[in-house]
Amino acid sequence: MKHLDLDPIRRAWGTVRMPGSKSISNRVLLLAALSDGVTNIRGLLEADDTDVMLDALERLGVRIERESATVHGAGGAFPVKSAELRLGNAGTAFRPLTAVLAFCGGEYRLSGVPRMHERPIADLVEALRSLGARIDYAGEKGYPPLAIHPGSIRGGATRVRGSVSSQYLSALLMAAPLAGAETRVEVEGELISKPYVEITLNLMRRFGVEVKREGWKALTVPARRYASPGAIHVEGDASSASYFLAAGAVGGGPVRVEGVGRGSIQGDVRFTEVLEKMGASVSMGEDWIECASPAGGKLRAIDADLNHIPDAAMTAAVAALFAEGASTLRNIGSWRVKETDRIAAMATELRKLGAEVEEGGDFLRIAPPPELKPATIDTYGDHRMAMSFSLAALGGVRVRINDPDNVGKTFPGYFDAYASVSAPVVAIDGPSASGKGTVAKLVASALGFHYLDSGALYRLVALRAVATDEAAAAGVAAALPAPRFEGESVILEGKDVSDAIRTEEVSTAASFVARVPAVRAALLGRQRAFRRLPGLVAEGRDMGSVVFPHADLKVFLTASLEARAERRYKQLKDKGIAATLAALLQDLRERDARDATRSAAPLKQSPGARSLDTTSMTAEQAAALIAGWYRGANR
DSSP states (O other): OOEEEEOOOOOEEEEEEOOBOHHHHHHHHHHHHHSBSEEEEETOOOSHHHHHHHHHHHHTTOEEETTTTEEEOOSSSOSOOEEEEEOTTOHHHHHHHHHHHHTTTSEEEEEOOTTGGGSOOHHHHHHHHTTTOEEEESSSTTSSOEEEEOOOOOOEEEEEESSSOHHHHHHHHHHGGGGSSOEEEEEESOOSOHHHHHHHHHHHHHTTOOOEEETTTEEEEOSOOOBOOSEEEOOBOHHHHHHHHHHHHHSEEEEEEESOSTTOOOGGGGHHHHHHHTTOEEEEOSSEEEEEOOTTSOEEOOEEEOTTOHHHHHHHHHHGGGEESOEEEESOGGGGGSSSOHHHHHHHHHHHTTOEEEEOSSOEEEEOOSSOOOEEEOOTTOHHHHHHHGGGGGGSSOEEEESGGGGGGTOTTHHHHHHHHHSOEEEEEOSTTSSHHHHHHHHHHHHTOEEEEHHHHHHHHHHHSOTTOHHHHHHHHHHOOOOEEETTEEEETTEEOTTGGGSHHHHHHHHHHTTOHHHHHHHHHHHHTTOOTTOEEEEESSIIIIIOTTOSEEEEEEOOHHHHHHHHHHHHHHTTOOOOHHHHHHHHHHHHHHHHHOSSSOOOOOTTOEEEEOTTOOHHHHHHHHHHHHHHHTO
């Protein structure tokens, strides 16, 4: 079995942009497909579950331009009247399509992976049958696969249990406008996961259908056709955000997620309330959320009903490993019928890490151990198991995640994103000719880390931009492909541009573009993208102050003006470039003055940085000292 080993993680900090919400993406795709008009979907999630929905809709005759995420609505029932659909383990595709296809007057067969055939669907099928649908079980009664036949669907009233899955109610609501008559859906018992039904109602409203709700006991859907809003934005996934917010709460932080915030329509944004109860520091804007550890560093245990956030509740279960005392997660019975039996799976894997776990029909009680144990985590084909347990590495232990690729269901780039806030960073700043480039490469080699020459990025912009044209330079920076650093070489789009970016003309232009705020803003994210496991050594003039302000180790290299001029003179002489020490001294004085006084990221020693004067040191000596500092701080 494929696996991923996560080394102990010392700290989590940084910023991550969330992929689109799975819950919103698949609902929007379906509603757009049923609508009159054309819908452009911005921010659509690219993952296994949305691929399942896209494939199914195309097989049903819906025209979709995938590159631009543009859906040409069918204006009601799907045109294809016979199809066999394999829907994997995507509940957000299987349940709604079951309901919609029952209204389409065709012959359809729906199946999935073996686990999907273990997930109950009888409540939805019986509700549809009461409206005139003809649906047969093609296997075990009450479970997929299903055979759907033309029925005499009509409006009217139906009932559905609310205690197993809110997806049944959402599916009925989204399909009901196809009945051509008003439809009333009554909910039997307590409705779980209400926020997910609220997402459904919100999106139906965006497509022109307003559902009347009588509390959570009955909902009435009017006889109204869906109409495209023209364009719709999919906000970032709040469930996926929970892992990064928990990483900030557990691993120091701050960790910021972008794309989801105070304005979210997703219930899982309320995971922030759980973290606040645990003592974490949380702040929020319309489109972002940030979380950091409590001032004392230790989280508090909780006893909480998490019925409203069942997916994010899994994150809370792992976060409980880092709390003082035992935590109890209640009213999570819906975990039993998810991608796996999540209560049983979570209990088993938490015990591997040393926790004492009491497992009930709809609750977990988790008592953390004094110290976590290294463990191999089985994920049961469940993406949320893989993502949740990645947090355990923040406990200072090595964690092996079996079958890590299952995160592709909702977040294919999860582990890269996790590395972007958890991989250690050594930031080396200093004035021109202080030796930071040579030293940084040696430190990266000694630690086995990746290397970033930030100055090369500005030189690459200067190589492609017209000097003194700020707008052009900003455009080049925004579109700049990621270079590779191989030894002394800088590789851009397969070409070695090392010599080209070191010419006097490019150096002068680089000095100009580096002072343009729009260029610096465009390159900020590109520089941070170099942060990945096992770690990064980044050198420049604002690495510790701006680009990586929470770096695990910050070093400010200095050397006397004379020593720096001698080093630059030797470099130029070795390349056969004529120069004089006097000219180099004057050039460095002027450059130091410009760098120290420029408005955009002036050169300065950042707070917490260790100063290292290399005047009487070799590069090798300086690198060995810095590597020793890092290792000593991370024992």
